[in-house]
Amino acid sequence: MPNFSDAMAPGAMTLGALWRQTAARLVTLGGGRLGRQEAAREARLLIGYAMGLAPTDVIAYPERLCRTAEIDLVGSFLERRGAGEPLSRIVGQREFWSLPFKVSDQTLDPRPDSETLVQAATDRLRGGKSVKTTPLKFLDLGTGSGCLLLALLSEWPAAYGLGIDVSLGAITTARENAQALKLFSRADFVVSSWGAALAPTWDIVICNPPYIPRHSLGVLSREVQFDPERALDGGPDGLQAYRDLVPSAGYLIGEKGFLVLEIGMNQGDDVVALARAAGLELVDRRPDLSGIERCLVFGAANRA
Numbered sequence: 001m002p003n004f005s006d007a008m009a010p011g012a013m014t015l016g017a018l019w020r021q022t023a024a025r026l027v028t029l030g031g032g033r034l035g036r037q038e039a040a041r042e043a044r045l046l047i048g049y050a051m052g053l054a055p056t057d058v059i060a061y062p063e064r065l066c067r068t069a070e071i072d073l074v075g076s077f078l079e080r081r082g083a084g085e086p087l088s089r090i091v092g093q094r095e096f097w098s099l100p101f102k103v104s105d106q107t108l109d110p111r112p113d114s115e116t117l118v119q120a121a122t123d124r125l126r127g128g129k130s131v132k133t134t135p136l137k138f139l140d141l142g143t144g145s146g147c148l149l150l151a152l153l154s155e156w157p158a159a160y161g162l163g164i165d166v167s168l169g170a171i172t173t174a175r176e177n178a179q180a181l182k183l184f185s186r187a188d189f190v191v192s193s194w195g196a197a198l199a200p201t202w203d204i205v206i207c208n209p210p211y212i213p214r215h216s217l218g219v220l221s222r223e224v225q226f227d228p229e230r231a232l233d234g235g236p237d238g239l240q241a242y243r244d245l246v247p248s249a250g251y252l253i254g255e256k257g258f259l260v261l262e263i264g265m266n267q268g269d270d271v272v273a274l275a276r277a278a279g280l281e282l283v284d285r286r287p288d289l290s291g292i293e294r295c296l297v298f299g300a301a302n303r304a
């Protein structure tokens, strides 16, 4: 592939020209999947990240001249995008629940579909409770970037949250996110396996576990292949994490709390059966943005 800067008169390119050309390359790389507006947005983010500028500055200073090293860095980002790497992995950041989250190679890339869980949890709690003053307790199992827990804490300003993950790298990223979002005084993050050694009682236990059947890991879409395998691998049938966590999560919500789970395609009935066997009752099931059932909410069968 010719060097990106060679094709563009090195040293003489303005920021405005770099933006236009990067957006055009992204449209080509996307093979028609990326619209012009989305390509212009991605180009702004990639160039801003490469040059240490806010994305808005990329538009604000079109006459600024770019250095060859900056142009080449943008070129290398374009190659990575061309190989299917998500934009969020390149710039290390993803928006979730309208909040910016840092992502790392130890964390799942937060998906818009997972916002369904935040909405379901919030709807479940809202009845009769004051959003501003109720000191709720949220537990996030397999917190990754911390996106589910921190989104919930952003909605409930008197709540406390605990995020658990087996990965120290993920916990470090989640802590950084809590700090950046100014939620750190209400959030703790610890390395542990699911809810082992915790005591009840949590108002919400929320969890997006690994749920991809192991035999499907090799045939995932290109973007998903950049996620850490530990965050995806749900064992031989995709349900292993639910078997491991649902009984203890049932204990952790006590008689009043709710367990909010993300599930993979067609896993609803199996997970409902598993949860029933652990003394839980289904209270809500919701589709994601594509209409695929993505979220199950349970309470104790003998609710107080």
Ligand code: GLN
Pocket (backbone or CB within 6 Å): 108, 111, 208, 209, 210, 211, 212, 224, 231, 232, 233, 262
């Ligand atoms: N959301 C990922 C996917 O769509 C899976 C994440 C998970 O296993 N929890 O493939």
